[in-house]
Amino acid sequence: MIPATISDKSLTSAASTPCKGSVNETKVRLPVIQEREKSPSPIQRVAFFDPKITEIRKKYLLEFILGCVALTLAVFSFFSVFWGALYKAPVRNLDGMVVDFDGDVIGSYVSSALTSGSILHLGEMAWRIVPADRYPGDIEELANEIREQHTWAAVAVHQGATQKLRAAALTKNASYDGSEAITLIAAEARNENAYRNLIRPSAQAALQSIAESFATQFAIQQASSSPANVTALLTTAPWIITKPISYTTYNITPFDVPVATALTFVGLIFLLIISFFIVLLNYYARERVLLDEYLTTRSLIALRMVTTVGSYFWLSLIYAFHSLAFKVDFTRKFGHGGFPIFWMLNFAGMLACGLALESLMTLLTIDFMPFFLLFWIICNLSVTILPIEVLPVLYRYGYVAPFYNLSHAARCIIFGTKNTVGDNFAVLIVWIIISCISLPLIQILVRRRHDARQP
Structure with a gap:
C-alpha cells in the first residue's frame, strides 16, 4: 500500500531513479508494479495472419521453429543414450x-x-x-x-x-x-x-x-x-x-512384491519429476513477486536451500507412506527400521536429483531446464533396466548414478538382497554435496553478471 505522504509525482520520480538497496526502493517499487498489472493497456485482438502483427508473428514462428529444432536434436542425442542401452544388449555374458x-x-x-x-x-x-x-x-x-x-x-x-x-x-x-x-x-x-x-x-x-x-x-x-x-x-x-x-x-530372493516395480524403476522417474515440480514452484513463487531482486545473494541462496530441503523432506515421507499404504513390506532386511531407512533413502535421492536441478535452474533458466530434465531422466533410467555388466562400457557411469543406487538400496530393503545401502547412501550424499557447492557458486556468478549489466 502506498503511504499517504508520498505524492504521485514523487512516486514516479522514485520509481524511475531508485536508490539501489535503499528502503524507499523497497517501499515504492512493488506498488508501481502492482498498479501496472492492474491497468494493462488495451489490446485489439486480430486474426493470426493480420498484417498488424507481422513482426510479432515472425518472432513467434522463429522461436517456435527453433524450439522444435532444439527438441529434435535432443531426441536424437538424449534418446540415443536409452536406445543404446538396449540395442544389441547384452554385449557381454553374465x-x-x-x-x-x-x-x-x-x-x-x-x-x-x-x-x-x-x-x-x-x-x-x-x-x-x-x-x-x-x-x-x-x-x-x-x-x-x-x-x-x-x-x-x-x-x-x-x-x-x-x-x-x-x-x-x-x-x-x-x-x-x-x-x-x-x-x-x-x-x-x-x-x-x-x-x-x-x-x-x-x-x-x-x-x-x-x-x-x-x-x-x-x-x-x-x-x-x-x-x-x-x-x-x-x-x-x-x-x-x-x-x-x-x-x-x-x-533365493524372488521378486514377489509386484508394486516394488514402482519403487525400483518407474517410481524413480516420478520421484525426479516431483523434485522438478518443487524447483518450478520455488522459481515461480519468487518470480511473481520479484523476490530475487529484493534479497541479498546470501539470503537468496539460503532461501532456495531451505525451501528445497524442507519440501523434499516432507514429500519423501509422503512417498514412503504411499508405498506403505500399498502393503510394501519394509521389514525383511532391517526389521522395523526398514521404513525410516527407506524414507531417508528417498529423501537423499530427491536431494541428489533435485538439488542438481535447483542449481542449474539459475544457469540454464526456465527455457532450457526441460531439456536438462529430459537428459537427467534418460541418463539415470538407462542404467537401471539391465545389469551394467551386460551394457557397453559407456554405461559404467551408472555405478554412480542416483537412480542406480536408489534402486539397489530399495531392493535390499524390500527383498533382502545384498546390503549395499551404506555405499548407495554414500554416492547420493556425494551428489548432494556437489549440488550444495555448485548452487551458491552459480547463484553468485549469475548475480554478479546481472549487477554488472545494470546502469
Missing part, C-alpha cells in the same frame, strides 16, 4: 558357477557341457567350474554366494546324483525323480529383467539340452549292457530311461 558336489559321471558331464565353447553364445551365461570343497555347507552355502552377489547364478550337481541313478536303474525304483540331480540357483530380486530375460532362459535351455543328450547316452549304455533291464524299466519306470536327470530352480 557370470555363472558350476559346482560338482557329485564327483561322478553326472557331475563331470554337466560341468564339461556347460563350460564347453560349443554351448556358449552371446546372451547366455558364461559358466565357470568352482571346486565343491569351497562350499562344505552344500547348497545353502552356495546360495549365500549368490545372495552376496559374487556371481549371478550357479548350477549345483547334488552329492550322490550318479549313485542314485544307478541304484534306481538296478532296482527299477518308480519313485526316482531325476530333477533332484541338479539345482539352478539364482536371485530374481537382484535384477528381475536379467533373471527373466537372460539368466533363466539361458540356463534352462542349456540344462534342458544337457538332460536330453545325457538321456540318449544313458539309454544307449543301458541297452548295450542289459537289454532286458531296459525293457523292464520302460514298463515300470520309463522316466529313468527317458529323463534320467533334470533340474529344479531355486530362486
